[in-house]
Amino acid sequence: MKDGPTPGQGGFGPAEPTPPPDDGAAYGYPGPQGGYGYPAGAGPMGPAGQMGVPGHDGGYAQPLVVIGDITVTADGIVTPAGKMPLSGATWTVTDMSRTEERIPTHAIVLAVVFVFFCFLGLLFLLMKERTTAGHVQVTVNSGGKFHSTMIPVHDPMAVHHIMQQVNYARSVSV
Structure with a gap:
């Protein structure tokens, strides 16, 4: 009984590794990261590694x-x-x-x-x-x-x- 598409070679995933998306990285590869519980690009470390908290305009205020x-x-x-x-x-x-x-x-x-x-x-x-x-x-x-x-x-x-x-x-x- 098959409910959906199956992988090409009978395994549990695609035959070739998935390339990372344009804005980030695939699982296990480094990419833009947020702090624990924060989405990418947010958290205690702002963009480009600067410290700050979110400002009104979405940027980071000192x-x-x-x-x-x-x-x-x-x-x-x-x-x-x-x-x-x-x-x-x-x-x-x-x-x-x-x-x-x-x-x-x-x-x-x-x-x-x-x-x-x-x-x-x-x-x-x-x-x-x-x-x-x-x-x-x-x-x-x-x-x-x-x-x-x-x-x-x-x-x-x-x-x-x-x-x-x-x-x-x-x-x-x-």
């Missing part, structure tokens, strides 16, 4: 700043929630990190051990250890769309860096 999963380009804001217009965007930053200061365990042990040498061991109690934990929430609202992202921080300078990035994004979205 990112001005990337804040978490929010990318600001010259012609818009790209988020997982979709593309937003750049002009008139409202940016909000909430610092939800905390910095704790405590006396480390080794300083307490050294203070106890050296307390009998003219109370010199008590100077070890002046040692402090600072740790930062938490995250910074960045929110953008533009064109009727809203997106929020949480960026983990482990250093007070990281909080400052994120604030500077958002201030730059505010300055270009005027």
